[in-house]
Amino acid sequence: MYITTRIDGATAAITPHGEIDHDALPGLLEAARALPATVTSVTWDLYHVPFMDAAGLHLLSRPQSDGPTPRFVGLRPQPQRLIRQAARLFPAAPWACATAG
Template identity: 55%
Template sequence: MNITTTINGTTARIHTCGEIDFDTLPPLLAAADALPPQVTDLQWDLTGTPFMDVAGLHLLFTPPTTGPQRRTTVTGLHAQPLWLLLTAAETNPAVFDLARLLPGVPPARFRLAAS
């Protein structure tokens, strides 16, 4: 797993290259934890991540226990990571609310139920 962090003012972009699983989760969490406190927006750039297992859900949806709370978004989703996010959101939309990760997606409470 290669991780590149770019900081521009109060926004950080963490670009991942490789699969996200429980072996690669600790360095990804460490990269987010190492961000300076003035960073209020974190964007995970997954253009180099073709596969993500449930560890990716932990990475994207578990709030940090220390440090500042940050607005988190995701970009560059490949088919499999997107499928995982959509499946998790369909299973439990209150926990896996894609509206906070993906700009333009309405909150679960505003989406029409499937017929």
């Protein structure tokens, strides 16, 4: 997993490259935690993520108290299917925020 982070004033973009699974999750969470306190808007660009398992759902549902509210864009077909299925099984879960991107 290769992760790039771009910060422009109060906004940040985090772009992972590779599969989001149990092994990749700690690095992704650390990328979010490492953002400066001045960042108020974070966009996760998931275009380069061809596969995601339940670890990706954990990333999508992390509490807002951990930092700025995330926005997810560039979802590929497999992650979209996973999120839709998870939303059907758990309609109260926060994954709906990811289906718009």
